[in-house]
Amino acid sequence: MNDRLSTEHKSVLIVEDDAHSQLYFRKLLSGIYDISAVTNARDAWDLLHSRHIDLIVMDISLAGEEDGLSLTRRLRQEEEFRSLPILAVTAYAFPEDKPKALAAGCTDYLSKPVNSNDLQRKVAELLKG
Numbered sequence: 001m002n003d004r005l006s007t008e009h010k011s012v013l014i015v016e017d018d019a020h021s022q023l024y025f026r027k028l029l030s031g032i033y034d035i036s037a038v039t040n041a042r043d044a045w046d047l048l049h050s051r052h053i054d055l056i057v058m059d060i061s062l063a064g065e066e067d068g069l070s071l072t073r074r075l076r077q078e079e080e081f082r083s084l085p086i087l088a089v090t091a092y093a094f095p096e097d098k099p100k101a102l103a104a105g106c107t108d109y110l111s112k113p114v115n116s117n118d119l120q121r122k123v124a125e126l127l128k129g
Helices: 002-007 019-029 041-048 068-076 097-104 116-128
Strands: 011-015 034-038 055-059 086-090 108-111
Touching (some): 011 041, 019 034, 019 055, 034 041, 041 068, 055 116, 068 086, 097 108
Parallel strands (some): 055 086, 086 108
């Protein structure tokens, strides 16, 4: 019960262009957090500048003009987003992919397919600070 109270009103932004992955992440997190979701970097940028978000679940391989690593780098250049937890979630699972994500400014990394318990645990850990 205490875990539930501590996560109340925390907001998570899912930046994911794959509809199935986005739905999966929504289902796993929506009973615990306030969820917003977008499919591209531009919409994520706009939403982040218009409303408070406590954590981002960021797909690295986004369709469109900008990928998740580029968006993360841009966000980290702005003072208000320097400490925002960003969890990279990607199908890229080669040994060099995690260091690339962390070097771009992601706080942590999970590879797809994401285990439901791993995602929920990691999000909770990152939100605790």
